[in-house]
Amino acid sequence: MHENEKQWLTLDLLKATEGYFRAKHIDEPRLSAEVLLSCVLNTDRMDLYLNYNRPVYRDEIERFRSFCRERVNGRPVQYITGEQIFYGYRFAVDERVLIPRPETELMLEHAVERLTDRENVKTGKFSILDIGTGSGCIAVTLAHLLPESTLTAIDLSEGALEVARNNADAHHVGEKIRFLCADAMSSGFTDRVGEKYDMIVSNPPYIPEKEWESLQPEVKDHEPKVALTTSDGYGIYHAITKRAPKLLVSGGILCFELHADGAPKVTDIVRCGGFGDIEVHKDYSGADRVLSCVLTESAAEPL
Numbered sequence: 001m002h003e004n005e006k007q008w009l010t011l012d013l014l015k016a017t018e019g020y021f022r023a024k025h026i027d028e029p030r031l032s033a034e035v036l037l038s039c040v041l042n043t044d045r046m047d048l049y050l051n052y053n054r055p056v057y058r059d060e061i062e063r064f065r066s067f068c069r070e071r072v073n074g075r076p077v078q079y080i081t082g083e084q085i086f087y088g089y090r091f092a093v094d095e096r097v098l099i100p101r102p103e104t105e106l107m108l109e110h111a112v113e114r115l116t117d118r119e120n121v122k123t124g125k126f127s128i129l130d131i132g133t134g135s136g137c138i139a140v141t142l143a144h145l146l147p148e149s150t151l152t153a154i155d156l157s158e159g160a161l162e163v164a165r166n167n168a169d170a171h172h173v174g175e176k177i178r179f180l181c182a183d184a185m186s187s188g189f190t191d192r193v194g195e196k197y198d199m200i201v202s203n204p205p206y207i208p209e210k211e212w213e214s215l216q217p218e219v220k221d222h223e224p225k226v227a228l229t230t231s232d233g234y235g236i237y238h239a240i241t242k243r244a245p246k247l248l249v250s251g252g253i254l255c256f257e258l259h260a261d262g263a264p265k266v267t268d269i270v271r272c273g274g275f276g277d278i279e280v281h282k283d284y285s286g287a288d289r290v291l292s293c294v295l296t297e298s299a300a301e302p303l
């Protein structure tokens with residue numbers, strides 16, 4: 001260290017960075033500083049406070065400064081650190097995939113409840129299709145929660161599938177998940193997927209194109225557009241619902257994450273598509289966020 005160089009301690013550095021982020025109008029300035037510093041120091045956030053007097057060395061300061069510069073330039077914390085926690089599990093993320101959101105944890109929880117609460121379920125061996133897998137957060141977490149099950153995870157982005165496969169391998173569930181590059185909007189989709197499932201889950205791109213410009217720059221400039229928008233926001237719900245009677249067993253479950261305004265329209269779509277027993281659940285902010293429904297016997301089709 002040079003004579004005039006300040007020796008930073010963990011807590012001082014956190015406070016100074018929080019102030020800097022606040023002045024630059026960064027959301028959750030303290031949390032951002034904590035997450036970035038704990039990544040640089042290879043520790044967790046709690047340890048920053050347990051070791052608040054730990055000196056932060058020059059190479060660590062340089063790396064931390066470069067992270068802070070990226071954050072001030074709008075790059076989301078999760079892409080800087082390369083990870084996001086989803087349902088308590090660590091997922092690698094980069095700009096090829098959507099950063100998993102807490103609302104999706106609700107969908108997953110609800111999907112598991114709906115699948116395992118059924119009277120006729122004895123074995124716990126389910127076959128599940130995840131459409132639009134992105135980082136693989138849903139498929140990998142389901143493989144943990146329902147260890148007897150097998151999964152197929154689909155995305156039209158090869159880049160996303162690579163991230164998802166790596167996450168599955170890192171979680172030692174790679175052999176339980178079949179990964180497929182396919183377009184849920186294409187007519188050959190059901191042949192390509194070619195199997196009967198107990199449940200289809202999907203957090204599809206649901207932001208209408210016309211809302212794109214109003215998104216936060218952090219989302220719009222960094223997260224993949226294909227993960228977020230379709231033309232009117234509903235095309236992909238139509239496409240999946242139309243194909244689902246061939247892909248689900250009779251009584252199979254379809255579970256979607258929704259746009260905050262999407263419940264009425266998606267309820268109509270699934271009802272017209274031969275689904276009943278429709279449930280809509282709210283997220284933490286009170287918005288209708290998850291819809292699940294059951295394929296009626298009369299609507300089921302052979303593959």
Ligand SMILES: C[S@@+](CC[C@H](N)C(=O)[O-])C[C@H]1O[C@@H](n2cnc3c(N)ncnc32)[C@H](O)[C@@H]1O
Nearest residue numbers: 100132133134155156157183184185203204227
């Ligand atoms: C909202 S993201 C969800 C990612 C992840 N499942 C999650 O919940 O964090 C939607 C994903 O669907 C994929 N996707 C978009 N259109 C698709 C289509 N027509 N067929 C298959 N996947 C699609 C995108 O590449 C993206 O990874």
